[in-house]
Amino acid sequence: MEYATRIREKLTAGLAPVRLEVVDDSGRHAGHAGADAAGETHFHVTIVSDAFTGKSRVERQRIVYTLLADELRERVHALGLTTQTPGEAGT
Template sequence: MAGPIQTEMEETLRAAFAPARLDVINDSAAHHGHSGDDGSGESHFTILIESAAFEGKSRLERQRMVNRALGDIPGERVHALAIRAALPGELG
């Protein structure tokens, strides 16, 4: 079951990018007891997102778009965020 931060990220990214694919994966359990683990169970995530909104953008620009859309979540409410942002069909 998705926690409140994961749910917020999913809703925010769907609204911002109308993605063809969106997977927000909670990796927090693998980092339990490590740096950045705040005990919330929502400290580390991987985002896989495919959207036409990334057309003509570099990998870095795509990641920045996702980070901007998420506002204060990356770095403030989530310790680590891995982002793979691609055009529809690119992630396989």
């Protein structure tokens, strides 16, 4: 299974987002540390979820990192995050 799909599935199951975007930025990082010619090493995720209500930016990131621990250990080298509540995102 592709890593982008795994990321989507785990974040959907764990956070029930109202908005989720997973962008594979690996092509933009060719030649950089952690990059692999096979791709799927660098991602940016935008996630809007009620689960983030009352949580700091660091707490939100820790939640996501915990859910994606396997992917980060196996292949994903860089993970950019935008984490918001529906109120913050205007949704």
